Amino acid sequence: MKLIAAKDYSAGATGLNVIELANDADPRALSLAGIECIVLNFPKFTDGRAFSQAFLLSRRLGFKGEIRATGDVLADQLAQMERSGFTSAVPRADQDLAAAQRVLGSYPGFRVGRYQGDAVQVNPHFAN
Numbered sequence: 001m002k003l004i005a006a007k008d009y010s011a012g013a014t015g016l017n018v019i020e021l022a023n024d025a026d027p028r029a030l031s032l033a034g035i036e037c038i039v040l041n042f043p044k045f046t047d048g049r050a051f052s053q054a055f056l057l058s059r060r061l062g063f064k065g066e067i068r069a070t071g072d073v074l075a076d077q078l079a080q081m082e083r084s085g086f087t088s089a090v091p092r093a094d095q096d097l098a099a100a101q102r103v104l105g106s107y108p109g110f111r112v113g114r115y116q117g118d119a120v121q122v123n124p125h126f127a128n
Helices: 049-060 075-084 097-106
Strands: 018-021 037-042 066-071
Touching: 037 049, 049 066, 049 075, 075 097
Parallel strands: 018 037, 037 066
Antiparallel strands: none
8 A cells, every 4th residue: 555645645636537535425426437546535533434435446346546545544544444445545644654654564464365355355365
């Protein structure tokens, strides 16, 4: 998962190939033709609707572009975000990027679906 520092991210950087999806919108209603990046927002770290949106986009709709997490993104959530289908994240400004990278590297077996399938690796490792 690619991490983008909050200071380096411009929320208004949308164009023809980037779409920001409200966290109460249904991704199944989107036309994904020509879209390269979908930005999903976490208004509060306790609001998990974007996890469901990312899963729908990557697993059920087969979206292969970038799925970016923005908003109230904490380092502790990154591994689960990656498993849900997110490919990049903009952690909250007070989150240390080095610590966030350590979180992502802490459980490599968990991240690649070793124990259970996820949006990225459908079958668990032992089923292959």
